[in-house]
Amino acid sequence: MTAIQHRARRAVAEAIALGWEGPPFDMEVLASLRRLKLVVRSLGDSKREGLWMGATIILRPGLHKHRRPYVIAHEIVHSLLGKDQATTTKSEAGLLERVCQAGAAELLLPFHVMAGHCNGVPVCTSLIDSVEAAFGVSFEAAGRRCLELCSEPALFIVAVGAEHAARWGVRTIIGPAQLRISDLQVVRAYPSPSWTEGTAGLVGLPVPRTSVIQRSFSRATISRKLGATFRGEESWHIGCSQRQLTVEAAPRPAAGRPSAAIAVMQHSGGQATLFAPRPKPQSQ
Numbered sequence: 001m002t003a004i005q006h007r008a009r010r011a012v013a014e015a016i017a018l019g020w021e022g023p024p025f026d027m028e029v030l031a032s033l034r035r036l037k038l039v040v041r042s043l044g045d046s047k048r049e050g051l052w053m054g055a056t057i058i059l060r061p062g063l064h065k066h067r068r069p070y071v072i073a074h075e076i077v078h079s080l081l082g083k084d085q086a087t088t089t090k091s092e093a094g095l096l097e098r099v100c101q102a103g104a105a106e107l108l109l110p111f112h113v114m115a116g117h118c119n120g121v122p123v124c125t126s127l128i129d130s131v132e133a134a135f136g137v138s139f140e141a142a143g144r145r146c147l148e149l150c151s152e153p154a155l156f157i158v159a160v161g162a163e164h165a166a167r168w169g170v171r172t173i174i175g176p177a178q179l180r181i182s183d184l185q186v187v188r189a190y191p192s193p194s195w196t197e198g199t200a201g202l203v204g205l206p207v208p209r210t211s212v213i214q215r216s217f218s219r220a221t222i223s224r225k226l227g228a229t230f231r232g233e234e235s236w237h238i239g240c241s242q243r244q245l246t247v248e249a250a251p252r253p254a255a256g257r258p259s260a261a262i263a264v265m266q267h268s269g270g271q272a273t274l275f276a277p278r279p280k281p282q283s284q
């Protein structure tokens with residue numbers, strides 16, 4: 001476990017001992033338990049959403065209500081690091097932000113509470129849905145955390161219509177002439193710790209039109225039925241190997257329309273679970 005995970009888990013344990021309850025876990029209450037005052041005011045730099053300054057967390061005005069808890073959690077993690085966060089280079093600063101992102105997940109989706117909520121549950125899109133609803137986080141945060149805590153090789157994918165990929169910071173790599181308006185493009189790929197193939201080349205990849213990821217999204221677009229889950233065996237080129245994978249996909253609605261497709265991919269024949277129970281030692 002990394003040092004920040006350790007500090008974040010200790011902060012969670014201390015807060016729970018003081019009566020902090022969830023899920024969902026209220027980040028504003030956690031901030032006040034840690035004697036951090038929340039102030040909303042302009043931060044000048046338009047990209048910055050929050051800033052930790054001693055006993056204060058400054059939040060940018062107009063933060064979306066779903067974004068605000070994450071930003072507070074992220075800044076609480078900066079406060080936990082305290083003086084241990086001096087960076088001199090751009091890459092060190094980038095690493096620090098990723099550390100704070102990981103620490104924020106520990107606060108929003110605490111390890112032992114997740115263990116109680118989903119121990120031994122197969123990692124699938126409905127688990128991600130239930131974590132999203134119970135913990136009040138985005139589907140991206142829920143999926144990423146589920147995969148982080150998954151004991152088998154698996155991958156969580158988010159795909160959106162190619163015309164929206166830029167909003168996720170992903171370049172559309174094929175020309176408009178070859179692209180249908182309904183084509184999906186992978187914008188996020190989060191592996192579980194035991195996934196060895198890497199994710200190189202996946203982000204930005206157009207989803208094959210025959211994939212269940214594309215089919216689940218197209219079906220939802222046509223029928224407006226958003227709850228359906230699709231499953232299939234597919235061959236994907238990942239890293240430098242061709243892999244036979246079991247893919248389970250579901251559309252994600254926004255304002256009654258499908259806005260993205262999420263998918264869990266795992267080695268064919270495998271069954272990824274969260275915190276899969278360890279085999280008990282044989283009794284003598």
Ligand SMILES: [Zn+2]
Pocket residue numbers: 074078097100
């Ligand atoms: Zn930060």
